[in-house]
Amino acid sequence: MKTRKMPLHKPTRGGRARLRRRSAKLYKFQGSQPRRPLETVPITVDVRVFIADTAPLPAQGPVSAMADTQSEKQEKLERVFREHAERWKKDTRHWSSVTKMVMHPSYRRIMGMGPIALPLILRELRDYPDHWLVALNAISGEDPSSPDSTFEQAVSAWMEWGVRNGYLH
């Protein structure tokens, strides 16, 4: 015959009669309190939708905002380039030394822009030939002219290089 084991616990003082008395006391306390009106509590629900890579991106929202940012960045880049190019051209227009021209702070600033400045420099060189050969050489690491080329021939070689590499159309 199986014997049923009783749970071991510490016997409460007063037992069930005491619990009943406490419940009745609590019920009486709650009943005496005035009822509060229901409050409206704003809550935020974080709903995340996962879109598979193959799903088309939404037409509005984050994508257009990103495009605006890119466009603004390009505008700012062109504005900064234009300001420095104009300052450099004005300050060096009667200088005979290219060594000094390329040490001008605006020229150095343009070289510091790196590859993103290449299309701007090439367009500037095409429209207003000036001493941009050093900047093009420094940024691209290339020199497409023939060894004994004149300034004019070097400009032509850079124009061809710009078209070949998709910087000029």
Next chain:
Amino acid sequence: MDERDLELEEDCPGLRQSAYKITSPKDPKYNCIAFAVGDVTQFWDDLGLPAGVRVKGYYWPPGAPTADTLLGWVKIFEIHGYSETQDSTTEPEYEKIAIYGSDIGAEHVARQKASGIWVSKMGKGVDIEHTLSGLEGDFPGRVVKIMKRKCQGGKRVL
């Protein structure tokens, strides 16, 4: 040609009080050193680069000291047969050049014509005729060297 170049006068204030004449359009293809030795197809400069390192599109005679120094400019004209003189007056059998700048560096060079008038290529800008002292000022400085050579075959540069 325009009679005056206000941008040029702004940069070379000496020309404001002196007569000069513009003789060419602006052109970045050649500079004053090239013009002085009779070359209007190349821009003469070594860009301050070490010997053997070049950016194509510029010319500097091999072995000449750097274009960054007055010595470099003097050497260029010595290679072309010029020697130093103190005399800037016109001598029918000689052609002369004048280097402007300071004791530490050269900024510009002009060439004397048979008439005694001086001609210059102004950086990337125009060619002008001017007086020797008329160009002196904050830029391009004062005349620091005059050099001359015998006219070759009785002819002058250009």
